[in-house]
Amino acid sequence: MxxxxxxxxxxxxxxxxxxxxxxxxxxxxxxxxxxxxxxxxxxxxxxxxxxxxxxxxxxxxxxxxxxxxxxxxSIPLSQLSVGWLAPKLPEFMAENQNIKVDLRALTGRPERPDPDVAIWVAFGPYPAGLVSTPLFGETLIPVSRPEVASQINNPDDLLNYVLIEPSAHETTWAHVLGLPVLPSATRVIKVESTLLALELAANNGGIALARPPATDILVRRLGLTPCLDGFSIVGSEAYHILHYANPSLTREAEAFKKWLMELH
Structure with a gap:
């Protein structure tokens, strides 16, 4: 393919x-x-x-x-987070030269402890049996192509454009705009993932929801821009650091977890 x-x-x-x-x-x-x-x-x-x-x-x-x-x-947002984390790793590596970090983008979480995977940085719900430490919450920012963003002066103007909504996330456009339901005339395209929503916005002029910091690099690469300066809302999902309780984390993995928590 x-x-x-x-x-x-x-x-x-x-x-x-x-x-x-x-x-x-x-x-x-x-x-x-x-x-x-x-x-x-x-x-x-x-x-x-x-x-x-x-x-x-x-x-x-x-x-x-x-x-x-x-x-x-159907690339999940947890995989996009690698793009956020990777540029920050040199700082950790410089301060911890004895620790080897193998950063991967996983499509799921192992059903049982994996000797090759100590820690996940995951988005959204997490399965039982894992130790979960909140990392940071979800912030949502409407983004579009610059020529679309320049026409939007207040949140109500967003309703004049195609709104792209990923079904993989809980927060809807109605929630973003503080409405019980969207007006019947609103044009909404539902897609599976945030990645597809952002690519669609870059190609057809619709409006998608960026989820910083995971999407920051992709938003820049696609040439998207915030629709309203300073406008954002807090979503209902969050990032977590996950690991199995047994076996316990190694000293090196604990150091990496501590560093992750100090980033925010």
């Missing part, structure tokens, strides 16, 4: 079809016709040179290539 996907709309349609196992249900979710969904999927398959779905009368199922693409589309 080496070819770059140039249309984020293809990904949006693919993701909906993959989650619902049905082109018809994906069409309902996206306010499209089933033939239009099928056409978008076929265009994506032709572009990649891969068959992503097995078609049947009862619905569709992902092929191995389809499952691989869905995984790539």
């Amino acid at each position: 080496g070819r770059r996907v140039t249309s984020l709309n293809w990904i949006r349609v693919f993701e909906a079809a993959a989650r619902t196992s049905s082109f018809a249900r994906a069409a309902e979710r996206l306010a499209m016709s089933p033939p239009a969904v099928s056409q978008q999927i076929r265009a994506l398959e032709d572009h990649l040179g891969l068959r992503l779905f097995k078609r049947a009368a009862a619905g569709v199922t992902l092929t191995d290539d389809g499952r691989a693409l869905l995984t790539a589309c």
Whole structure:
């Protein structure tokens, strides 16, 4: 799967079809016709040179290539956090030259203690059986392309644009704007991940929610900018430092945990 996907709309349609196992249900979710969904999927398959779905009368199922693409589309925010943490590591390494740090982006957390993984920096809910230490809370900032941001003078102006909302997070646009529900005329696109929301905002001019510091590097790379100077809200999720109680952390891992906690 080496070819770059140039249309984020293809990904949006693919993701909906993959989650619902049905082109018809994906069409309902996206306010499209089933033939239009099928056409978008076929265009994506032709572009990649891969068959992503097995078609049947009862619905569709992902092929191995389809499952691989869905995984790539669903990068969790915990993986984006590597981009935040990596630039800060030289300071720790300079002060602790006897400690080796192996920084990885994981797609999940091991079900049992892993001798190769001592500490996770994770976002959102965490499973039972792990020691959890709060690291920092979630801050949400509306971001868009600069030409869109320049047209927004107050929070109500956000409703005039397409609002992109990742389903993987609890905080919705209604919460951000202090509303029980969004006005019926509001245009909302739901996607799986913050990564996809930010890329979509950079490509189609909609508005996404950045989650600093995890998204800081990506926001800059995509050329996005805050829509309102000084406007942010506190979300309901948070980062935690996680590790198993048994076996206990090594002295080196404890030093790394202490350093992480002192960053904020």
